[in-house]
Amino acid sequence: MPILNKHFNTPYNTAPFSQIKNEDFLPAFKEAIKNAKVEIDEIIENTESPTFKNTIETLDFSGEQLDRISSVFFNLNSAETNTKIQKIAQEVSPLLSEFSNDITLNEDLFKRVKAVYDKKDELDLSIEQETLLDKKYKSFSRNGANLSEDKKEKLREIDKQLSQLKLKFGENILSETNTFEMLITDKKELSGLPEGAKEAAYQLAESKNKKGWLFTLDYPSYIPFVTYADNRELRKKISLAAGAKGFKNDKLDNQDNVIKIAKLRYERANLLGYPTHAHFVLEERMAKTPETVQNFLNELLEKAKPAAQIEFKNLEHFAKELDNINRLEKWDSAYYSEKLKQKLFSLDDEQLKPYFKLENVINGAFTVANKLFDLHFEEIHNIDKYHNDVLTYKVTNNNGDLVSIFYADFFPRKGKRNGAWMTSFKPQYIKDGTNERPHVSIVCNFTKPTKTKPSLLTFNEVTTLFHEFGHALHGMLANTTYPSLSGTSVYWDFVELPSQVLENWCYQKEALELFAKHYETGEVIPMDLVDKIKESATFHEGMQTLRQISFGLLDMSWHGQDPSKITNVKAHEVDAFKNTNLFPEVVENCMSTAFSHIFQGGYSSGYYSYKWAEVLDADAFEYFEETGIFNKEVATKFKDNVLSKGGTENPMTLYKRFRGKEPQPEALLRRAGLLK
Numbered sequence: 001m002p003i004l005n006k007h008f009n010t011p012y013n014t015a016p017f018s019q020i021k022n023e024d025f026l027p028a029f030k031e032a033i034k035n036a037k038v039e040i041d042e043i044i045e046n047t048e049s050p051t052f053k054n055t056i057e058t059l060d061f062s063g064e065q066l067d068r069i070s071s072v073f074f075n076l077n078s079a080e081t082n083t084k085i086q087k088i089a090q091e092v093s094p095l096l097s098e099f100s101n102d103i104t105l106n107e108d109l110f111k112r113v114k115a116v117y118d119k120k121d122e123l124d125l126s127i128e129q130e131t132l133l134d135k136k137y138k139s140f141s142r143n144g145a146n147l148s149e150d151k152k153e154k155l156r157e158i159d160k161q162l163s164q165l166k167l168k169f170g171e172n173i174l175s176e177t178n179t180f181e182m183l184i185t186d187k188k189e190l191s192g193l194p195e196g197a198k199e200a201a202y203q204l205a206e207s208k209n210k211k212g213w214l215f216t217l218d219y220p221s222y223i224p225f226v227t228y229a230d231n232r233e234l235r236k237k238i239s240l241a242a243g244a245k246g247f248k249n250d251k252l253d254n255q256d257n258v259i260k261i262a263k264l265r266y267e268r269a270n271l272l273g274y275p276t277h278a279h280f281v282l283e284e285r286m287a288k289t290p291e292t293v294q295n296f297l298n299e300l301l302e303k304a305k306p307a308a309q310i311e312f313k314n315l316e317h318f319a320k321e322l323d324n325i326n327r328l329e330k331w332d333s334a335y336y337s338e339k340l341k342q343k344l345f346s347l348d349d350e351q352l353k354p355y356f357k358l359e360n361v362i363n364g365a366f367t368v369a370n371k372l373f374d375l376h377f378e379e380i381h382n383i384d385k386y387h388n389d390v391l392t393y394k395v396t397n398n399n400g401d402l403v404s405i406f407y408a409d410f411f412p413r414k415g416k417r418n419g420a421w422m423t424s425f426k427p428q429y430i431k432d433g434t435n436e437r438p439h440v441s442i443v444c445n446f447t448k449p450t451k452t453k454p455s456l457l458t459f460n461e462v463t464t465l466f467h468e469f470g471h472a473l474h475g476m477l478a479n480t481t482y483p484s485l486s487g488t489s490v491y492w493d494f495v496e497l498p499s500q501v502l503e504n505w506c507y508q509k510e511a512l513e514l515f516a517k518h519y520e521t522g523e524v525i526p527m528d529l530v531d532k533i534k535e536s537a538t539f540h541e542g543m544q545t546l547r548q549i550s551f552g553l554l555d556m557s558w559h560g561q562d563p564s565k566i567t568n569v570k571a572h573e574v575d576a577f578k579n580t581n582l583f584p585e586v587v588e589n590c591m592s593t594a595f596s597h598i599f600q601g602g603y604s605s606g607y608y609s610y611k612w613a614e615v616l617d618a619d620a621f622e623y624f625e626e627t628g629i630f631n632k633e634v635a636t637k638f639k640d641n642v643l644s645k646g647g648t649e650n651p652m653t654l655y656k657r658f659r660g661k662e663p664q665p666e667a668l669l670r671r672a673g674l675l676k
Contacts, residue, residue: 010383012394012405014439015072015425017384022084025073029092032066033099039063040103043112050112052123056136059113060482061431067483070096071425078423079443080386081415086171093163101156104143113137128648132482135647142280144272151271158268165261170600172252174417176245177217179252182238185212192230194350197221199450217242218412219419220447223458227334227349239331243589247570254593255569261599262563278560281605286493286612286651290560293608297552299665300545300611301579303674307542312582315340315540330583341539347532349458355529356462357519358410358446358455362391364515365469368505372635373477373643374398377406389413395476404428404476407441410455411448417596420444420464422471422499428478428486438487440475442468454519459533463503470502471495479644486646492606494651496613497620498643504621507534508629538673543582545672548611550580554591555598555607569593611668616655618671619663 010016039062077089117137144155201213215221246254265277274280278290287293319325319336342348366377376396393406426439449455478487505511509530516525557576566572597603627634641658669675
């Protein structure tokens with residue numbers, strides 16, 4: 001069974017997807033866990049005194065086989081899942097949770113780790129080794145190693161429940177997304193929609209043997225509909241469906257899951273000696289405490305709210321003037337914002353899309369990476385992929401050395417969750433003198449090509465691609481010794497810096513000229529359009545900022561206090577949103593029940609990090625702008641001090657080494673036009 005190997009007999013040691021069957025996974029996981037336990041036993045049974053090498057280093061390199069199987073399996077569960085894989089995930093997650101606890105709650109192992117940690121001042125360790133030692137010690141102390149036996153058992157039980165609840169939460173959302181369909185048979189009801197959106201909807205209906213135009217909650221279908229469809233009732237219908245995911249009191253309802261997850265996280269934090277889940281999480285973040293996060297969000301709120309309220313009033317006035325709308329609702333937001341944007345800047349996405357053919361945008365991202373970091377991308381066809389849509393590339397440096405293998409998966413399909421993300425199939429690390437290079441992947445949900453048009457991206461999709469590609473560069477350029485400190489294994493509120501900073505190039509004439517070319521004529525995007533893109537970049541920035549702040553505050557409301565008295569998810573959410581609301585409340589909708597970032601992904605107590613990283617990225621990009629956006633010296637400083645360093649040092653230390661100073665919040669407010 002090929003999946004049992006950590007080293008595959010394949011080009012570049014890539015995952016042999018075509019040889020892996022679903023039924024291989026469970027036995028493979030069990031075998032890998034068994035082997036990983038043997039590796040742990042060898043560390044414990046070593047008769048020599050504990051040293052950094054025989055304990056800390058050996059521990060970090062253990063479980064490689066299990067890590068590879070996990071990365072293949074859980075990436076498939078996100079990007080190419082089915083009921084069999086989901087069932088296996090439910091079986092496997094408790095096993096992995098149990099194994100993780102077997103390590104962190106193992107007294108003999110902890111004794112060895114603690115023995116090394118206690119004499120760290122006498123050891124001649126590099127900064128990376130010091131960081132690894134600190135991280136390993138904390139992975140025990142922060143996860144129950146100092147607890148009594150009965151409390152350790154309790155912790156195991158909580159972790160097991162949490163792993164299953166998070167999976168269930170995600171499965172429900174995926175099912176909700178896949179279940180909703182809005183079939184339109186009257187062409188008049190398509191009024192306002194761009195030709196591309198209509199054609200895609202027609203093809204989707206055709207593929208399901210239906211007559212008419214089919215719209216779903218997949219972003220490339222949903223976003224154009226709520227942005228352009230003139231029919232307000234249909235906008236309302238699809239908007240309510242999107243907002244009611246996990247909130248219908250049916251078998252896919254997530255209200256109970258949300259409350260259980262929040263309470264179990266709180267109970268777990270208390271067990272470990274922390275006041276709340278947020279206190280536990282933030283100890284290992286740049287922000288450090290829930291108070292810092294609350295202050296950060298409230299300070300931004302104070303700056304953004306007046307601007308947001310003015311923008312909202314203007315939007316209300318515009319909708320009233322245009323269509324006699326007396327009360328602006330959430331399903332009107334994207335529609336009238338787009339109309340107002342067109343009026344103010346004579347700019348709309350449909351005008352821009354012909355210049356953003358997917359293939360050109362990919363090549364644009366590659367060219368930017370080449371000019372900044374000397375990377376070369378070559379499409380290759382000799383490695384396995386998990387779906388035909390996936391593109392595969394070999395990434396090399398100027399010397400022709402392999403830097404990374406890169407997978408890119410761009411289109412929606414039934415077994416793939418919504419949104420966009422970066423992940424990896426194999427980490428980077430240095431072992432026995434060999435620098436093992438990473439296998440990195442980005443997954444998006446863009447508009448598919450139709451019979452008459454290639455995949456043409458909205459400008460928002462262009463920035464999404466650059467965002468995920470920024471994460472990918474963080475993974476590709478990793479150059480650390482230890483796998484657990486490599487690539488994106490950094491403090492959570494630092495991880496968005498590489499992704500968000502790269503988005504800035506999408507607004508620059510010098511960068512756009514490289515790839516924004518009309519898909520039919522090859523004409524470079526006219527400079528007046530580039531100027532309009534830049535001008536409109538801060539359009540409704542107050543409202544957008546308020547929206548992000550509201551999500552951060554909702555996250556902290558679930559995780560920064562005792563949730564035991566919360567019995568009604570919706571009522572709790574309404575209270576959390578009270579200072580950020582602009583639109584009338586929609587009783588049928590609930591954000592929390594579909595807030596996958598915090599209830600399924602790793603963003604619990606961390607959603608604020610998007611805005612936090614925006615401060616870093618605005619400040620960092622000002623440095624590029626001062627010297628030229630393709631300045632090699634600044635780019636090299638960014639690569640050497642941020643992208644290649646992973647989590648080997650404190651992120652503020654790394655940032656200051658790149659920038660020469662701490663980041664200034666004013667940079668973000670300046671860029672957002674919120675600094676008067």
